[in-house]
Amino acid sequence: MCGFVGMWKDAGIDRGDMEQIKRMNQILESRGPDDEGYFCGSRLCLGFKRLSIIDLEKGSQPLSYDNGRFQIVLNGEIYNYIELREELAEEGYRFSTHSDTEVVLALYHRYGEGAVTRLRGMFAFAIWDQQEEVLFCARDPFGIKPFYYVQSLETLIFGSEKKSLLECLDTKWELDQDSLQHYLTFQYVPEPKTMLQGVHILDAGCTLLKKAGAPARMKSYWRPEFAPTMESFSEKVKNIRRVMEDSVGIHMRSDVPVGCFLSGGIDSTIIVALAKAVHPGVKAFSVGFEHKGFSEISLARETAEFLKVDHYTKVITSEEFMKELPRIVWHMDEPLADPAAIPLYFVSREAKKHVKVVLSGEGSDEFFGGYNIYREPNSLRIFDKIPEWTKGALNQLSHKLPEGLRGKSFLYRGTTPMERRYVGNANIFSQQVKSKILRNFDEELYNEAITKVFYEEAATYDKITKMQYIDINTWLKGDILHKADRMSMANSLELRVPFLDKEVFKVAATLKTEDKVNGKVTKHALREAFKDILPPHVTMRKKLGFPVPISHWLRDEMHDWAKDLIRESQTDEYLIKAEVERMLESHRKGEIDFGRRIWTVLMFMLWHRTFLEGSKMFDRVTVG
Known part of the structure; x- marks a missing residue:
């Protein structure tokens, strides 16, 4: 497990770029306190921080192969590397280390882009082919390891953490307000976007190929497919x-x-x-x-x-x-x-x-x-017998019922199509409530826009499997x-x-x-x-998740802290803070449990303070 950074320039790398790579790499200290390494080629610079797990003596990176033709930085672990190594050795490949990283390079030499489909593990990596001047990157099928990138016409900057990219680029970063609006519902920023304009994350199960004179090409190599069988x-x-x-x-x-x-x-x-x-x-x-x-x-x-x-x-x-x-x-x-x-x-x-x-x-x-919510399709079967016009009327009624009223959520869910109702395991703010706290609320930006393509891919699945597919x-x-x-x-x-x-x-x-x-x-x-x-x-224990006393603390120990954060946060441009304070006070009085909503807003405010308010970067001496 490690961290890496990289910079590609069509026009070629200069001495200043290497210094930037070193600054970026230092941000990744906690990912790799054991060792660090660098590579600089004609168009590409790489930096690496290592947490030594396999082949402690010879597994340093960037790692080269085939007399220096290939260079790689890899974050993660390839669990079937022993089997792959034996297979490649039988074909005549030779290895100078016992690391899984060298096996990935040999596999790429053998199969090219198809090598990634042979890997069993968690990974994000970048391979530089000096002979062909091609950069090939990939992220594991489920998105276990991250891969952030920023690209322009002639430059590609990438790394294991977004903050390392921010250190490199002398840019006034702008908040992506679409991402903020989605965050308030999902409680995270849906990939491949991030909370900052222009910064993306490579999607799970995807590769990235970069050549001079052309933008990076993204390509999917794996998608989850459910296929129930008749086995007993x-x-x-x-x-x-x-x-x-x-x-x-x-x-x-x-x-x-x-x-x-x-x-x-x-x-x-x-x-x-x-x-x-x-x-x-x-x-x-x-x-x-x-x-x-x-x-x-x-x-x-x-x-x-x-x-x-x-x-x-x-x-x-x-x-x-x-x-x-x-x-x-x-x-x-x-x-x-x-x-x-x-x-x-x-x-x-x-x-x-x-x-x-x-x-x-x-x-x-x-x-x-x-997840307990996967039982929902079964619990809502009662609504299948209700005529559509009646469902429509009941749905309208559910919107008019007061917040916190028992049965409001059940009525809404039972009369709303799954494609509109289920956008994932969390659903913190509804469109209606977001419109009250966002200054630039876009009523045309629906949560379903994130899940629409996945529902289309899962069209033949039953309702519970559709929910699984959305969550994956x-x-x-x-x-x-x-x-x-x-x-x-x-x-x-x-x-x-x-x-x-x-x-x-x-x-x-x-x-x-x-x-x-x-x-x-x-x-x-x-x-x-x-x-x-x-x-x-x-x-036979019921699924509980990890219980955290956020709601209790926001009424007591953390109430004053939360109130101060709301008032001091420089997020007036985005949020109607008076409405957030109203929620906090209503929560403190025990009128309605707004704990999760308040926490969602507070985490955005803390993030905004850390990365966008004041200095360019939060004090790394304090937190790094």
Whole structure:
């Protein structure tokens, strides 16, 4: 796990460009505190920060191949590199290191752009072919690792973090107001755009090819496809068990110690149980909050005792939470209003004291049907019998009912087509409420514009599978994996996600709807696959997410801080702050729980303060 930066210029690289690359690279210190390296060619400069995981002695980057013809910087891990290396060796390829990175270069030499389809892992990389003067870049199928870029007619600048690009370019950055409007609903900025105009992120499962005299060409090489089969349920359960044992096994490949995150849920428990089978000495890490009802530590401890693994815990106080928040926002790069990012930061910090790599359970819910909201199509079947004209009238009524009234949401969801209703796992601000707090609200900019293409691709799927498809293409990479990468890397910790594996998805894609959501039971087949090795308190536990006492703190410990931030924030150009203050006070009085909405606005304000107010860059001495 590492970080890289790069600069391409059609006109050629000069000495000043190399100095800029070095400044950009220093921003990535937490991603790679072990080593750094640079390369400068005719049109391209590369910088690299390394967190040493595999081939500690010879795995430095940028790495060259074929007598210097190829150069590569790679962030991530290729888990099938041993098998690929053996295959290439049989064809006559020779290697000077034991790293997975050199295997990628040899594979590119052998297969060209098609090499990326052979990789099993998480990655973002850039390969420079000096002979052909071609830059080839790629991002893994699920978007586990990031790849930001800015391009003009003759220049392409790219890197693992957006803030490193901002350091390079002497530009007055403008906020992308479309992204802000979408952020308020999704609680993250939907890819491939970012919150700043002109800065993009390469889409998951895509490559980028750059040649002189032409703009970069983006091309998709992988898309998720669900294809339920007629295999028996028991056979599918066996396949899940087999592929997860295999995936965890290869995700344990490392030359440094590997641990696991452990919550009170089924996903992390499966990972810990399978990891222990590979390495009996594996350590597990958990965090919780001192606030009553917002800690899974006791459940995690019970699980750790059942599995007989060493267990390390951390209780987070509100004071620690607020103290670390500026650092967290700086590392996040983009505004992200998922409160679960904060405990993820703290558990990563705790784990780093003991290991350099952790396994985590991200991706299970999207693949196997784990979110409670996936039960919604079944609960809304009652509306299928209602005539369309009646639905229309009831829908209008749902809009007129007061906020917080019991049944308002159910009535709205039951009378609204899925394509308009479901835009992903989070839906913080409705169009109606956004119009009250945004100064430049665009009533023609609908949330469905983000998901429209994915609904078209998923047209033949059943409703629950459509929801999964939407989440894999939006929520998973925009929220879940964004915070996983940024919060682990903020602590120089490599986070690996065994559920998010191409082979695992192949098996998950064969499941029928009832294999995933069966009555009130989510992840039905996954639970069956591991019921013999999981503790009873985990096997049938309802999905809760990571509980964070944001709403409670905004009424008490964090209220004054939030009020000051709202008043001091230089975001009057975008937000009607009086309306935000009104929400805060209504929340404090207990009239309506506006916690998630307020937190979404506050995270944008903190991000704006960090990156756009005052100096060009937040104080790196404080947070870097």
